[in-house]
Amino acid sequence: MNYSYIIIEDQQECVLKLQEELKNHPEFICKGVASTVQEGINITLKLKPNIIFLDVELKNEIGFEIIKETACFFNEPPFVIVLSENEKYAKKAINYDVLFYLDKPINPTKLTIALNKFVKRFSELKSHISIKDRNAHWLIKYNDILFIQSDGSYCHVNRLDNKKVTVTKPLKEIETLLPKTFLRVHKSYIINISYIEKINTTQKIISLHYRTGLFEITEKSKIQLDETFTIKDTIIEIPIGEVYLERVKHTLLTSKNF
Numbered sequence: 136m137n138y139s140y141i142i143i144e145d146q147q148e149c150v151l152k153l154q155e156e157l158k159n160h161p162e163f164i165c166k167g168v169a170s171t172v173q174e175g176i177n178i179t180l181k182l183k184p185n186i187i188f189l190d191v192e193l194k195n196e197i198g199f200e201i202i203k204e205t206a207c208f209f210n211e212p213p214f215v216i217v218l219s220e221n222e223k224y225a226k227k228a229i230n231y232d233v234l235f236y237l238d239k240p241i242n243p244t245k246l247t248i249a250l251n252k253f254v255k256r257f258s259e260l261k262s263h264i265s266i267k268d269r270n271a272h273w274l275i276k277y278n279d280i281l282f283i284q285s286d287g288s289y290c291h292v293n294r295l296d297n298k299k300v301t302v303t304k305p306l307k308e309i310e311t312l313l314p315k316t317f318l319r320v321h322k323s324y325i326i327n328i329s330y331i332e333k334i335n336t337t338q339k340i341i342s343l344h345y346r347t348g349l350f351e352i353t354e355k356s357k358i359q360l361d362e363t364f365t366i367k368d369t370i371i372e373i374p375i376g377e378v379y380l381e382r383v384k385h386t387l388l389t390s391k392n393f
Contacts, residue, residue, distance in 0.1 A: 140186040141167045143175035175201040191219040248312040285323040323374035
């Protein structure tokens, strides 16, 4: 697998040395270079790299501003590897949740350690969805999500542990963040197809089967449960929207997924 990176550094000699060292790691592809904070912001938003190699001191500017100014534009911001000759920035780097702090001149061994750490974190992240509610930033494993339900301007991410995370994102936007194991089956529902037990195209119902304890049901919920007491096996019925019926048939009834 290949990974993209950009370098934000105002010393050309440092840029060339870093690029030379990274040639020993051919899976990492350079997408761009910037030398000022504004240039750094621009190429970060335009190129959306996996990694930013960020010099903290950019002429009379502080590189951390790039992290601050671009974070809100990403659901999953790029990983940042800080480059610096001054140890006073190490503690501040922690506050910005950087992946790694590299002293200049770059030590090849430490660079390899930083890249290995990135690969590990990147792999972990790709098994999760990253979403925010009003109070916190959540990393939820895809396998822990049963279905997602739209509720006006909110969406409820319903998990296997009977808890749900409510976010202020439209269902359409969340749909773009999900892998192929999820399917939009209704204007208000996205399901995890891994938990499908039965599909009834006549009644336009998909039954999801999972093991759990008590599940919270609201009066407005369209989900049908006989009772809400603690049980080992639970069946939840999700409606199939008329306009989604053919998609469900094509995706689930003619594929190897089901």
